[in-house]
Amino acid sequence: MTSIMNGFLISGAALVSAAVMAIATPAMAQDATFVLAARDVGAPTYNIIKATRLNGATTLLFDRLVIQDVDQSFHGQLATSWDSTPDGMSWTFKLRRGVKFHNGENFDATTIVWWLPKFKGTENAFMTEAIERVDVIDSHTVKLVMKSPDPNMLFNLASVFMGVPAPKAYDELGDKFGVAGAVGSGPFKLESFTVGQQTILVRNDDYAWASDLSKNQGPAKIKRLTMREIAEDSTAFLELKTGGVDMLLNVPTDFLPRLKAEKDMQVVTLPGIEVFYMPMNTTVEPFTDIKVRAAAAHAINQKEIMANLFGGLGAVANNFLIDSLLESKVDPKFNIGYDPDKARKLLDEAGWSVGAGGIRAKAGKPLQVKLWTQNGTEFKRVTEVVQAQLRAVGITADITVFDASTINAQYRKKTEHQLAVRVYSWANADILDWFFAGTRLGYPNVSMWNDPKAEELNHKAMKLSRTWDERVANFKSYHEYILSQYAFAPIYQPVQNFAYSNKRLAVPEKIRGARVQSQSILDIEVRK
Amino acid sequence: MFSFAIRRLLLLIPVFLVVSMIIFMIIHLVPGDPIDNIVQIGSSPEQIAQLSAKYGLDRPLLTQYAIWFRRLLAGDLGDAIILRQPVTSLIAQNLPHSLALGGLALIFSTMVGIGAGALAAIFRESALDRAVMTLILAGSTVPSFWLGLLMILIFAVQLGWFPVSGARSWQALVLPVMTVGLGGVALVARVTRVAMIDIARKDFVLMLHAKGLSRARIQLAHVLRHALVPVVTILSLRIGWILGGAVTIEFVFARPGLGSLLITSLNQRDYPVVQGCLLMLAIAVMLGTLLGDLVQAAMDPRVRDSVA
Numbered sequence: 001m002t003s004i005m006n007g008f009l010i011s012g013a014a015l016v017s018a019a020v021m022a023i024a025t026p027a028m029a030q031d032a033t034f035v036l037a038a039r040d041v042g043a044p045t046y047n048i049i050k051a052t053r054l055n056g057a058t059t060l061l062f063d064r065l066v067i068q069d070v071d072q073s074f075h076g077q078l079a080t081s082w083d084s085t086p087d088g089m090s091w092t093f094k095l096r097r098g099v100k101f102h103n104g105e106n107f108d109a110t111t112i113v114w115w116l117p118k119f120k121g122t123e124n125a126f127m128t129e130a131i132e133r134v135d136v137i138d139s140h141t142v143k144l145v146m147k148s149p150d151p152n153m154l155f156n157l158a159s160v161f162m163g164v165p166a167p168k169a170y171d172e173l174g175d176k177f178g179v180a181g182a183v184g185s186g187p188f189k190l191e192s193f194t195v196g197q198q199t200i201l202v203r204n205d206d207y208a209w210a211s212d213l214s215k216n217q218g219p220a221k222i223k224r225l226t227m228r229e230i231a232e233d234s235t236a237f238l239e240l241k242t243g244g245v246d247m248l249l250n251v252p253t254d255f256l257p258r259l260k261a262e263k264d265m266q267v268v269t270l271p272g273i274e275v276f277y278m279p280m281n282t283t284v285e286p287f288t289d290i291k292v293r294a295a296a297a298h299a300i301n302q303k304e305i306m307a308n309l310f311g312g313l314g315a316v317a318n319n320f321l322i323d324s325l326l327e328s329k330v331d332p333k334f335n336i337g338y339d340p341d342k343a344r345k346l347l348d349e350a351g352w353s354v355g356a357g358g359i360r361a362k363a364g365k366p367l368q369v370k371l372w373t374q375n376g377t378e379f380k381r382v383t384e385v386v387q388a389q390l391r392a393v394g395i396t397a398d399i400t401v402f403d404a405s406t407i408n409a410q411y412r413k414k415t416e417h418q419l420a421v422r423v424y425s426w427a428n429a430d431i432l433d434w435f436f437a438g439t440r441l442g443y444p445n446v447s448m449w450n451d452p453k454a455e456e457l458n459h460k461a462m463k464l465s466r467t468w469d470e471r472v473a474n475f476k477s478y479h480e481y482i483l484s485q486y487a488f489a490p491i492y493q494p495v496q497n498f499a500y501s502n503k504r505l506a507v508p509e510k511i512r513g514a515r516v517q518s519q520s521i522l523d524i525e526v527r528k
Numbered sequence: 529m530f531s532f533a534i535r536r537l538l539l540l541i542p543v544f545l546v547v548s549m550i551i552f553m554i555i556h557l558v559p560g561d562p563i564d565n566i567v568q569i570g571s572s573p574e575q576i577a578q579l580s581a582k583y584g585l586d587r588p589l590l591t592q593y594a595i596w597f598r599r600l601l602a603g604d605l606g607d608a609i610i611l612r613q614p615v616t617s618l619i620a621q622n623l624p625h626s627l628a629l630g631g632l633a634l635i636f637s638t639m640v641g642i643g644a645g646a647l648a649a650i651f652r653e654s655a656l657d658r659a660v661m662t663l664i665l666a667g668s669t670v671p672s673f674w675l676g677l678l679m680i681l682i683f684a685v686q687l688g689w690f691p692v693s694g695a696r697s698w699q700a701l702v703l704p705v706m707t708v709g710l711g712g713v714a715l716v717a718r719v720t721r722v723a724m725i726d727i728a729r730k731d732f733v734l735m736l737h738a739k740g741l742s743r744a745r746i747q748l749a750h751v752l753r754h755a756l757v758p759v760v761t762i763l764s765l766r767i768g769w770i771l772g773g774a775v776t777i778e779f780v781f782a783r784p785g786l787g788s789l790l791i792t793s794l795n796q797r798d799y800p801v802v803q804g805c806l807l808m809l810a811i812a813v814m815l816g817t818l819l820g821d822l823v824q825a826a827m828d829p830r831v832r833d834s835v836a
Contacts, residue, residue: 042792044611052566053610123579126570161568179613194621195611196792197695197784230693230782231792234677239692242685405560405797426569434569443564 031224032505032526035236037250041229042196047178048163049115049170052123056249057199057227059517062163062184065093066154067211070271070514072324072427074154077211078107078164078185088149088466095140099209101166102189109136114167116144127156148463151471155428160517185209187220187522199227213512213519221525240265240499246526247500247507249516253310254377259499266502269495270511271324273427275317276305276382276491279435279446281418286352286367290486295346296419297489298339299393300386305492309381313497317490319483320432327429327475334483336490343393352394360394371397372420374407382491383421390419411443420446421491427514429475433462436482447487457481503527532825540814547814548600551806552593555799561585562609565796583609585799596803605807606800610793615804618789623808625695626785629704629774636709638763641716642756648717649724649755650747661717668714676707676780693782704781708774712766719762723755730754757827764823767816 040055048054048062059067065079076082079093099107112134119128130150135143144153156162169183177183182190187210188201207219228245230236237255239245241262251259251267259267280287280296287293302316318335321328352360352367360367371390373383380401387397397419402410410416424431434440437458438450457478465471482488498516500507506525513519563579571579580586584595599606605615644664648657667675683703684692691700727733728751736746775787786805793801 042611042796044608044613047612050612052568123566123568123571123575126568126572126575175612194784195613195618196788197782228694228782231788232780232782235680235693235780235782238680238685242688242692244692244694403560403795405564405795406558408564409559409561430570439573 032222032247032524033226033228033245034247034249035228035230035239035245038231038233038236039250041231044195045178046182046190046193047175048161048165048182048184049118049124050122051161051178054160055199055227055229056515056517057188057201058160058163059186059519060188060201060225060521061182061186061190062165063099063186063209063518064159064162064164065095065157067213067517067519068155068158068427068514069213069512070324072326074158075211075213078209082154084153084467086467088151089146091144091146091153092137093142093144095142096209097140099185100206101169101185102183102204103166103169105166105168105183107164107185108139109142111164111167112142115164118170124161127159127161149466151465151468152428152430154468187518188225191224196229198229201225201227210522211519214522215508216522220522222521225521240501243501243504246504247498249498251497251499252378253313253494253497255499256311256313256497264501264503265499266507267497267499268507268511269313269497270515271322272314272494272496273322273514274423274425274494275320275322276421276423276494277317277320278386278489278491279420279422280486280488281415281446281448282485282487283448284415284418286350286362286369287418289350291346291350292352293486295343295350295393296390296395297336297486298343298346299389299395300489300491301338301340301389302491303338304389305382305385309378309385310492310494314495315493317493319490320435320479320488321429322427322493325427325429326472327432327479330476330480330483334480336483336486340393347394354394358391358394359396366396367394368396368398369418370416371399372402372407372410372417373399374402374404374422379421379423386421386491408443411446414442414448417446422446423494429472429479430462432475432478432482433458436487449482449485449487451485454478454481454485529825533822536818536821540818543814544811547810548597548807549593551803551810552596553589555794555797555802555806556589556592558797560797562797562799565610565798596800600807605804608793608798608801610796610798611801615800618801619786619804619808622784622786622789625783626774626778626787628701629708629778629783629785632701632705633708633774634712634763634766636705637712637716638759640709641713642720642752642759644713645717645720646724646747646752649721649728649751652721652725657721661721664714664717667710668712672707672711673776673780675710676704676777679703679707680780693780695783700781700783704774704777704783707780708777715762715766716759719759720752720755723758724751727751727754761820761824761827764820765816767812767819 036056043053043055045051046058046061048058063077065077066074067077068074078096078099080096081094082091084091095109101107113136116128116131116134119125130146130148132145132147135145137143163184166183169181170177173181179193187204187207189204191200191202193199203220203223205219208217210217230239233252233255236248240248256267259265278300280293282288306312306314306316315323318337319328319330347360351362355361355366371383371387373379383399387399390397435444436447436449436454437445438455441448441450461471461474461478465474496515504527506527508520508523511520563576567576567579584592596606607614608618611618644660648660651657680692680703683689690702691697694700733746733751736750774785775791778785778788779791786808789801790805793805
């Protein structure tokens with residue numbers, strides 16, 4: 001018995017030792033602590049060339065050639081100017097002089113010659129696949145010679161995945177780049193990175209090449225910045241409330257009333273890049289009938305959803321794209337809005353007449369459909385309201401909730417689903433290709449939309465556009481055609497909210513860029 | 529005793545084989561695909577197929593299992609598809625945190641459980657007994673997710689004694705340990721109480737009373753000591769719980785650990801990591817069971833003989 005108890009004591013001592021090991025890292029003095037958006041939790045690496053998920057700290061480490069403002073305009077960061085030939089077959093970029101990476105390497109034309117081919121064979125290869133080669137014009141001018149015109153080039157270059165790493169450091173670290181170290185030319189240097197926990201950044205005191213989106217053109221005002229990863233929104237909120245952190249980079253709408261009630265906290269709302277929508281499986285009855293699809297789409301009361309579920313913040317969605325995209329400005333006759341009378345009339349015309357209990361039926365078969373969604377409070381709430389709105393015009397929808405990975409596998413079965421409530425986050429019209437191209441049926445083309453005219457318009461928009469204006473016009477035509485076919489119902493465009501302690505931080509009134517990224521963080525000051 | 533231990537160890541081999549196959553297959557049977565989580569908007573169907581081939585996901589399941597098992601025998605759990613690191617190094621980074629939390633929670637639940645159980649047994653059928661057991665039962669039946677948030681609200685937000693979350697100081701470990709530990713208190717307390725009441729009825733206890741020993745001494749030095757035998761057995765069997773018992777708590781308190789690693793990887797269908805984490809949990813349970821058997825055998829020779 002004694003030896004057994006001794007064994008337990010030894011085990012206990014071992015466990016205490018493990019505890020000590022686990023907490024051995026001392027708490028470090030921090031100048032500011034931000035919490036990354038919950039969707040960023042677990043981003044595995046800062047290997048900007050090979051990563052498929054990057055978190056919100058990435059733009060602080062790496063600069064891009066160009067960056068995009070919230071109005072979709074492009075601004076030079078490592079490039080000072082750019083131009084393309086009328087046929088779209090080459091792009092010339094003038095590069096900023098005097099830029100140094102964190103390890104002292106110089107940034108110049110040879111960096112671009114090294115950098116762009118690195119994407120070949122990676123998961124991000126599609127972003128540079130239209131580039132044939134890079135020609136050096138002089139030490140700070142490069143020409144990208146194209147295989148085919150790509151008017152979307154600037155958007156791709158402004159992507160967070162297109163930050164430029166330091167060549168020597170990248171090659172030396174090999175597969176460890178992004179985890180053991182990450183060297184860029186951004187306003188902060190990487191001190192440490194623990195996946196799923198935190199990234200500690202220290203100021204790059206040499207930084208003097210901010211874009212014109214930042215008021216501060218010198219080094220950041222924050223000396224040391226800890227970016228924490230907290231998956232549970234309630235925990236993140238309580239950390240801000242107790243002063244454990246200074247800023248939450250994303251706040252769910254649910255928390256806004258509580259945050260606004262705190263006198264030391266400030267909530268800022270930015271235009272979003274997400275759209276809630278309801279795809280309809282156009283290959284499964286009853287949604288093979290365009291009248292039923294149109295009826296379901298016109299049954300959705302977007303304003304009611306925005307007002308009651310999202311506190312009136314954001315915007316209703318009347319088509320597939322976010323409002324700031326030019327391709328969203330379709331002919332108003334194609335926009336889809338709430339019109340219950342029209343919905344009822346269309347269902348009558350389609351032969352679905354009102355039966356017992358207000359549920360429509362045709363040849364004795366009730367109009368009962370499956371409505372899928374994924375787990376998450378916002379998804380469930382929106383889906384329940386959509387269910388009630390469909391019911392109001394005589395459609396019974398049975399809700400099934402899946403987790404995010406399972407639902408995609410279910411979509412791939414192609415014939416199991418009918419309606420779904422989904423959301424996407426993307427600020428480019430090529431999202432239409434992603435969700436409606438005939439080559440991606442099941443998932444991501446949940447609508448199973450596949451017709452010759454749509455494919456022709458898609459091809460024209462994706463492959464035959466030579467200039468930006470041409471691309472906008474082509475995508476607008478493609479967008480209008482999909483709207484006319486009611487392959488989906490638009491629902492809502494959420495906003496992005498972030499919150500901070502105004503006792504601790506001074507944040508510029510106007511946030512530039514689509515998200516809180518390096519261009520805005522450069523201007524943030526710590527009050528004490 | 530040594531030959532008993534060897535026999536028990538050998539019995540684990542077929543168990544391990546079966547468990548490894550179940551672990552490998554179970555995640556593949558769940559709908560979903562890691563490629564969905566790494567593919568970028570804009571990738572062509574051909575690029576997606578290439579990715580699938582790159583990670584060997586286009587091969588028959590049994591072939592994938594054979595490759596995985598062969599590597600496993602060499603101590604290699606493969607590379608994470610999403611997290612892009614060797615699974616062994618991911619586990620090595622997270623294991624100390626799980627051991628710390630689970631181990632300290634086990635110690636907490638043991639000490640509080642034995643104390644509460646002893647108190648309830650000594651004052652059995654009294655108001656104190658009922659109050660202690662009701663409180664413990666209530667504490668252990670509250671969902672740990674909710675209990676964690678409650679702990680944060682009371683001890684971090686209202687009283688400001690401990691940080692809300694994280695793993696950056698020893699103070700950050702207190703609330704998670706209490707939250708996880710409370711779940712185990714009820715079991716230990718109940719076993720202790722029942723065992724003490726049972727022992728108290730034995731003849732040798734009557735003899736101790738007859739000898740004139742104080743009630744406190746009899747209860748603490750003799751009854752409790754003998755009652756610890758079943759408690760020790762129960763605790764041995766709960767070794768696996770050290771690693772697996774804190775999954776949601778790690779999430780609420782934003783702590784690293786095998787639980788958060790498993791949940792994150794499961795959500796992303798990062799097959800190699802899920803398999804690695806489940807294997808670790810399974811091994812912990814197997815070793816815990818082995819330890820429980822050895823403890824029992826050490827205390828009771830009849831157990832040794834039954835396996836002979």
